[in-house]
Every structure is written in C-alpha cells, then in structure tokens.
Amino acid sequence: MSARLKLTLSYAGFLMVAGVLLLAAVWVFLLRYVPNRAMLTNPDDRPNGVFPIRSVLLGVFAPRAAAVLAFLLLFGLVGGWILAGRMLAPLTRITEATRTATSGSLSHRIRLPGRKDEFRELADAFDTMLARLEAHVAEQQRFAANASHELRTPLAVSKSLIDLARTDPNHDNGQIIERLHAVNTRAIDLTEALLLLTRANQRTFTREPVDLSLVAEEAAETLLPLAEKQGVTIETDGDITPTIGSQALLLQLITNLVQNAIVHNLPEDGTVWVSTEVRPRTVVVTVENTGEILTPQLVSTLTEPFQRGTKRIHADHAGVGLGLAIVKTIVLAHDGRLTLVPRSAGGLRITVELPAAPSALPQR
Incomplete structure (x- = not known):
C-alpha cells in the first residue's frame, strides 16, 4: 500500500473508533437515566402491563447509530484521502528532485514554499546538499582537468627530450639527462601530492x-x-x-x-x-x-x-x-x-x- 492509502485508512480508522466511543458514551449515559421497564397506566395495552423501555430505545438507537458510523467511515475515507494528498504533496516534489539529481542534473532546487515545518526543513536541507554536491563535483572536474594539464606538461617535455636524443646523437646527453631528471622529479612530486590529497580527503588515517x-x-x-x-x-x-x-x-x-x-x-x-x-x-x-x-x-x-x-x-x-x-x-x-x-x-x-x-x- 502507498503511504497515502495507509494514512487514509489510519484517518478513517481513528474516526470510526472515535465515533464508536462517542455513541457508546451516549448509550451508557442514556442507560443511567432510563429505567429498564415501566408499568403502564392502562394494563390493557400490554399482556402483563409492563413496557420494556430499554429494548424499545435500543431498537430505535441501533439503526441510527449504524447509519452514523457508516457516514463516519465514508467521510473518513474521502476526507483522509484528500488530507493525506495535501500532507504528502511536498514529498512528491522532493521525490521528483531526487530523481532529477539521480539522472545527473544537480542544478535543480526544490525551493518549497509555505511555512517552515518538517517538510520545509527537509526540502531546505536537500537543497543545501544539492548545492554542496554541485560545487564539489564542479571542483573535482576542475581539479581533474588541472591535474591532467599539470601531468601532461612534464610528460610532453620528457617526450621532446627523448625525441631530441634519438634524432640528434651528437647532442649533449648529459644536459638532456639533467633536464629529464628535473622534469621527472617534478612529475613525481606532483603525483605524491595528488596521492596525499586523496588520502587526506578520504580521512583514512589513524588519529x-x-x-x-x-x-x-x-x-x-x-x-x-x-x-x-x-x-x-x-x-x-x-x-x-x-x-x-x-x-x-x-x-x-x-x-x-x-x-x-x-x-x-x-x-x-x-x-x-x-x-x-x-x-x-x-x-x-x-x-x-x-x-x-x-x-x-x-x-x-x-x-x-x-x-x-x-x-x-x-x-x-x-x-x-x-x-x-x-x-x-x-x-x-x-x-x-x-x-x-x-x-x-x-x-x-x-x-x-x-x-x-x-x-x-x-x-x-
């Protein structure tokens, strides 16, 4: 069952219980002041001259009480369905925003209007999470692009130096080796810095x-x-x-x-x-x-x-x-x-x- 149907049945069930208790209280209240039987002034009306007041009253009260309960059940179902729909409407917007974020679009915001209640706080917290997640993803994308650029530079320089040594055997190999050493050292330093950054981000360390x-x-x-x-x-x-x-x-x-x-x-x-x-x-x-x-x-x-x-x-x-x-x-x-x-x-x-x-x- 959906949450809306569960809430509807809960509202209707609570209303029915309240109606039964109210009718029971009315019936008990009537019993306190109504005698069980009454003697008739004209004994010819009844064989034994006694009128059963409670039995007659129950015969009149019971059908009307059943009708009231049937009305309460119908009213509870219809009203509960409408109220549950209105109460759960913010969750529908939050669910749609979640599906949009799952598809990869992090720019969507719920911006739930109305007074600040539990649903409004949930929607605002979700919007804040989306904003932070969008900023984090953008930062990671910039970081990946920058890291690729920074790593490509020493690799390109190393390739150029190696190509120079291959095509020009008479070139000073000592100078090429020194430059290669400097370029590779920078690439190693960059790689170690990236690994350290990842380790700190993951918080995989002993305190x-x-x-x-x-x-x-x-x-x-x-x-x-x-x-x-x-x-x-x-x-x-x-x-x-x-x-x-x-x-x-x-x-x-x-x-x-x-x-x-x-x-x-x-x-x-x-x-x-x-x-x-x-x-x-x-x-x-x-x-x-x-x-x-x-x-x-x-x-x-x-x-x-x-x-x-x-x-x-x-x-x-x-x-x-x-x-x-x-x-x-x-x-x-x-x-x-x-x-x-x-x-x-x-x-x-x-x-x-x-x-x-x-x-x-x-x-x-």
Whole structure:
C-alpha cells in the first residue's frame, strides 16, 4: 500500500473508533437515566402491563447509530484521502528532485514554499546538499582537468627530450639527462601530492595525540637550510598545543605552510613567524611571512588546486601548486578551520585552528 492509502485508512480508522466511543458514551449515559421497564397506566395495552423501555430505545438507537458510523467511515475515507494528498504533496516534489539529481542534473532546487515545518526543513536541507554536491563535483572536474594539464606538461617535455636524443646523437646527453631528471622529479612530486590529497580527503588515517608546537619546531628545523639559502629568518614561539590527529599529515600541513612562507617572501632579509596558541576549545597554529602586498581577492583563491599567488622567486622550489590545497584538505579532515589574511605590510598570515585534545579542555 502507498503511504497515502495507509494514512487514509489510519484517518478513517481513528474516526470510526472515535465515533464508536462517542455513541457508546451516549448509550451508557442514556442507560443511567432510563429505567429498564415501566408499568403502564392502562394494563390493557400490554399482556402483563409492563413496557420494556430499554429494548424499545435500543431498537430505535441501533439503526441510527449504524447509519452514523457508516457516514463516519465514508467521510473518513474521502476526507483522509484528500488530507493525506495535501500532507504528502511536498514529498512528491522532493521525490521528483531526487530523481532529477539521480539522472545527473544537480542544478535543480526544490525551493518549497509555505511555512517552515518538517517538510520545509527537509526540502531546505536537500537543497543545501544539492548545492554542496554541485560545487564539489564542479571542483573535482576542475581539479581533474588541472591535474591532467599539470601531468601532461612534464610528460610532453620528457617526450621532446627523448625525441631530441634519438634524432640528434651528437647532442649533449648529459644536459638532456639533467633536464629529464628535473622534469621527472617534478612529475613525481606532483603525483605524491595528488596521492596525499586523496588520502587526506578520504580521512583514512589513524588519529593519535599530537603536540602542534613540537610539529612546528620539527618543520622549522627541517626547512632551516632552505630558509638560510633564501635569506629568510624563521622565528618560532608558542605554547604546548595538544590535539588529536595524524602526526604525518599535520607535519605535512605545517611543512607546507612554512615552505610556502619561505618561497613567497622578500628577495632578501625576509622573515617567517611560526607560533602556536591554546584557546578554550581549540589549538591554533599561525604562520606569517613578509612579502609582496596581496589583495583579498587573490588570497581567497590560494587554497584552490594549482593556484599560485605570485610568480615563484626560486625555480628550484617552484612546487606543484597543491601546497595550500593540501593544507586546506588536511585541516578539513581534522575538523578544523583555515583562515588566510593578507598583511597590510605585505605577505600573508595563515591561521589553522583545530579541536583541542580532550585532556587539554578546562575541567568543570
């Protein structure tokens, strides 16, 4: 049976039960004040001179009660069918939208009118889900196109170098090998970044207690040679910041931030500040750097895959355009929040806020 038929039968059944109870109450009420028998003033009217009041009353009441119940049954069926149809009408629109989305069209929205009830909340939640799903699919399509383009470039360069070596035996093979090595290294870095991005997206990692202050110090020490080579000073400070997550992914997160801050810095005498902070329910890592003045519009696009803010200053650390995209994915995988704000004096301030470990929360 359909939901509409079930509701119709339920309405009709409830109305019938209510009618039976009402008629039973009327009958009981009548019995309280009506005697069972009455003596006739003229005994010639009855053989024994007694008139059975209740029996006569029952004979009159029962057919009319049956007629009332039949009317209630018919009224309940017709009215219940109409009411059930009106109540389930929003579900029909939601079902049609679901079928449209199943066919591949995610641009359709229900936009259910009327007062905000359970059906309106369901429709609004479904519209929100469709909007997010449409944005996610569009982002994945852009990502796939960009990744294909980024991977095609080193492959095309490698093919050109190999063709050059085959057609020109007198060419300097050492130079070709060096260029092939550089191109293949970039392709490998891009592939590893894509795999890391996929792993973070799927959240297939083990969660464990992590102190972000120690992770920040490790990342800064690892990148210290790069900073010295580029003439950038790294300054670290802050509190113990315990959280729960993947040690490897969080190290990759802060390493990407610090490396990005080093590469996108002033040509000389640049500075990178790495600090950690404990808040009531979260822990925060902030990475700031000096550099060129950035607009808020440009900063808002930096976490998209294969987006680069300014031209790379050092070609040997050009990256693959996934550094901040990986950071954003890791932050979301840890239920955190990522904030990018351009500094008025130039450079960028990036704040990562993650849930604090339960042991670090204040006890009541």
